Amino acid sequence: MATAHTKTLSRIMNLPSIILLFIWMIVPLGMTIYYSFQRYNLLTPSRRGFNGWFNYEFFITDPAFFEAIGNTLLLVTGVLAITVIGGILLGILLNQAIIGRSIVRILFISPFFIMPTVSALIWKNMLMNPIYGIFAHIAEFFGANPVDFFAVIPLLSIIIIVAWQWLPFATLILLTAMQSLDQEQQEAADMDGASTLAKFYYITLPHLARAITVVILIETIFLLSIFAEILVTTNGGPGTASTNLTYMVYNRALLQYDIGGASAGGIIAVILANIVAIFLIRAVGKNLEA
Amino acid sequence: MGNIVLEKVNKCFGDVEVIPSVDLDIKDGEFVVFVGPSGCGKSTLLRLIAGLEDLTDGKIVIDGVDVSDSTPAKRELAMVFQSYALYPHMTVRKNIAFPLKMAGMPQDEIDKKVMAAAESLNLTDYLERTPGLLSGGQRQRVAIGRAIVRSPSAFLFDEPLSNLDAALRVNMRIEITDLHKELKTTMIYVTHDQVEAMTMADRIVVLQAGNVEQFGSPLDLYNKPVNRFVAGFIGSPKMNFVKGKDADEFNAHEIGFRPEHMKVSTTKGRWKGVVSVAEHLGADTFLHVKTKEVGTIVTRSDGEINVNYGDTVYVSPNTDKIYRFGADGLAL
Ligand SMILES: Nc1ncnc2c1ncn2[C@@H]1O[C@H](COP(=O)(O)OP(=O)(O)OP(=O)(O)O)[C@@H](O)[C@H]1O
Numbered sequence: 001m002a003t004a005h006t007k008t009l010s011r012i013m014n015l016p017s018i019i020l021l022f023i024w025m026i027v028p029l030g031m032t033i034y035y036s037f038q039r040y041n042l043l044t045p046s047r048r049g050f051n052g053w054f055n056y057e058f059f060i061t062d063p064a065f066f067e068a069i070g071n072t073l074l075l076v077t078g079v080l081a082i083t084v085i086g087g088i089l090l091g092i093l094l095n096q097a098i099i100g101r102s103i104v105r106i107l108f109i110s111p112f113f114i115m116p117t118v119s120a121l122i123w124k125n126m127l128m129n130p131i132y133g134i135f136a137h138i139a140e141f142f143g144a145n146p147v148d149f150f151a152v153i154p155l156l157s158i159i160i161i162v163a164w165q166w167l168p169f170a171t172l173i174l175l176t177a178m179q180s181l182d183q184e185q186q187e188a189a190d191m192d193g194a195s196t197l198a199k200f201y202y203i204t205l206p207h208l209a210r211a212i213t214v215v216i217l218i219e220t221i222f223l224l225s226i227f228a229e230i231l232v233t234t235n236g237g238p239g240t241a242s243t244n245l246t247y248m249v250y251n252r253a254l255l256q257y258d259i260g261g262a263s264a265g266g267i268i269a270v271i272l273a274n275i276v277a278i279f280l281i282r283a284v285g286k287n288l289e290a
Numbered sequence: 291m292g293n294i295v296l297e298k299v300n301k302c303f304g305d306v307e308v309i310p311s312v313d314l315d316i317k318d319g320e321f322v323v324f325v326g327p328s329g330c331g332k333s334t335l336l337r338l339i340a341g342l343e344d345l346t347d348g349k350i351v352i353d354g355v356d357v358s359d360s361t362p363a364k365r366e367l368a369m370v371f372q373s374y375a376l377y378p379h380m381t382v383r384k385n386i387a388f389p390l391k392m393a394g395m396p397q398d399e400i401d402k403k404v405m406a407a408a409e410s411l412n413l414t415d416y417l418e419r420t421p422g423l424l425s426g427g428q429r430q431r432v433a434i435g436r437a438i439v440r441s442p443s444a445f446l447f448d449e450p451l452s453n454l455d456a457a458l459r460v461n462m463r464i465e466i467t468d469l470h471k472e473l474k475t476t477m478i479y480v481t482h483d484q485v486e487a488m489t490m491a492d493r494i495v496v497l498q499a500g501n502v503e504q505f506g507s508p509l510d511l512y513n514k515p516v517n518r519f520v521a522g523f524i525g526s527p528k529m530n531f532v533k534g535k536d537a538d539e540f541n542a543h544e545i546g547f548r549p550e551h552m553k554v555s556t557t558k559g560r561w562k563g564v565v566s567v568a569e570h571l572g573a574d575t576f577l578h579v580k581t582k583e584v585g586t587i588v589t590r591s592d593g594e595i596n597v598n599y600g601d602t603v604y605v606s607p608n609t610d611k612i613y614r615f616g617a618d619g620l621a622l
């Protein structure tokens with residue numbers, strides 16, 4: 001059905017949704033770019049006007065800026081590492097014939113359905129609280145000093161929380177990929193004298209390459225903009241120890257009322273996301289080709 | 291060496307007994323073919339020998355060593371799967387080298403062996419391609435290459451040609467036969483195809499419902515089938531069977547005669563009937579003749595005979611070539 005006629009027709013039929021999506025994207029982007037060149041602070045709304053590159057300069061020269069970029073990248077890579085490695089291990093485990101496998105699978109997937117704010121609050125108040133959290137009780141039981149997670153290792157704590165939320169997603173995708181692994185290939189490898197480890201390395205892992213790529217790409221999109229978990233746990237602190245780029249933009253706009261500066265930060269975040277995307281597509285995108 | 295002995299081999303999947311009890315003695319260097327109807331346990335028996343399934347009971351002895359509990363790799367057999375089971379992300383070279391690499395052979399030795407195998411299988415031009423870019427016949431050869439590089443004591447084939455077209459099948463059949471002559475290694479070959487079985491085998495195992503019905507040379511099976519099942523299974527078109535007074539005449543419960551041992555005449559003969567199907571193949575003519583007395587009889591005549599659908603003909607069996615069976619189905 002690829003005649004010239006059907007092609008034009010399908011283009012025309014597609015047009016309304018494409019136009020709508022384009023407006024959806026270009027209007028906010030245009031406004032953000034516009035504001036990023038404006039002096040516009042909600043505390044002094046009358047002093048508006050063109051500001052040149054000042055907002056960008058101000059945002060970039062902020063000592064918290066590079067820390068925020070570092071935190072953003074650490075958060076993304078940390079969660080990716082935990083979810084991909086953990087997802088592969090859990091996938092292997094759940095792929096075994098164990099009793100009550102379907103129930104265990106559902107249990108594993110459930111964290112993914114919990115709202116980020118809720119899960120972050122549960123982690124903060126029930127698990128990681130240095131006084132009445134479960135981890136504190138466990139530490140005390142063994143006679144150790146409880147760790148004040150959000151004060152001592154704020155970023156790592158957030159990485160753990162976010163990884164807990166995303167682990168089921170990675171596990172699910174990787175498990176599905178594992179189930180499509182050809183049985184006869186495994187048997188052929190058995191006949192060829194491959195050990196369990198060799199079979200994993202030479203057969204399972206290459207087979208999973210595409211699924212791992214999908215997990216990395218999708219997770220990266222969401223992890224670059226982690227916000228709720230930071231807001232309800234550390235508020236970006238102590239100091240700026242757990243502030244990522246998203247949180248820094250929020251801080252500018254809604255705590256310092258600096259719309260211009262926040263817009264400049266937003267544009268920088270967009271640029272950073274694109275750089276990451278280009279690197280990612282270069283590094284792992286070829287796995288997606290058939 | 292590749293002497294494989296099965297002693298009272300038994301296999302159950304849960305409650306289902308697939309192989310009740312099989313005894314076989316496969317000699318070193320023999321080409322043995324397993325045939326039988328679909329679901330009779332050919333693949334299961336092959337996988338038991340390979341070690342891909344655990345025995346429920348019995349013993350498998352290879353070259354005097356009991357391997358019943360050994361892993362597949364320890365048995366030093368090589369298997370070619372119906373789906374080829376090549377490793378899709380490895381090049382042809384790496385596929386063929388894989389078993390050697392797993393055995394920890396030094397790289398230069400691996401290269402030499404892979405080259406030799408590739409040359410003997412006409413694969414040298416394709417070594418850097420992945421299996422996805424090869425034709426069915428080439429994939430088949432890669433699978434065979436992967437099997438031969440490590441000089442196993444026996445080869446196991448599970449319907450290796452069933453995914454190929456007719457012409458390629460004939461070629462590969464000859465290539466595998468040549469390979470057997472050259473390597474003189476024991477081969478066990480599972481197939482549905484009568485022609486493959488008859489042309490390739492030194493000896494054929496006929497299986498039914500997990501039981502060995504007969505184990506013998508192709509012509510033995512054709513000329514002296516031990517029972518009605520083997521008689522009906524070997525030969526194409528199938529043997530005709532007749533019961534009743536015609537059988538009594540030969541002192542048997544049932545008699546059988548092959549289509550190629552029938553006389554067709556338009557004037558006189560033992561049974562009169564009407565041609566319901568006439569297959570003119572050029573070299574042969576197959577007729578399906580519907581008779582009143584003994585049902586449909588299939589005949590095979592040399593060359594072209596001028597009989598068509600709806601014609602009345604007389605058919606008579608060649609009485610020297612009649613197979614006689616008792617009430618228990620065994621040959622008399
Ligand atoms: N893993 C299994 N679990 C349960 N039953 C099985 C299993 N594998 C095979 N069977 C049963 O064992 C019987 C023999 O199967 P097998 O695959 O050996 O047949 P086959 O002779 O190779 O048939 P085909 O010619 O169709 O390949 C079949 O009835 C099949 O349903």
Ligand SMILES: [Mg+2]
Pocket residue numbers: 332333334
């Ligand atoms: Mg089979």
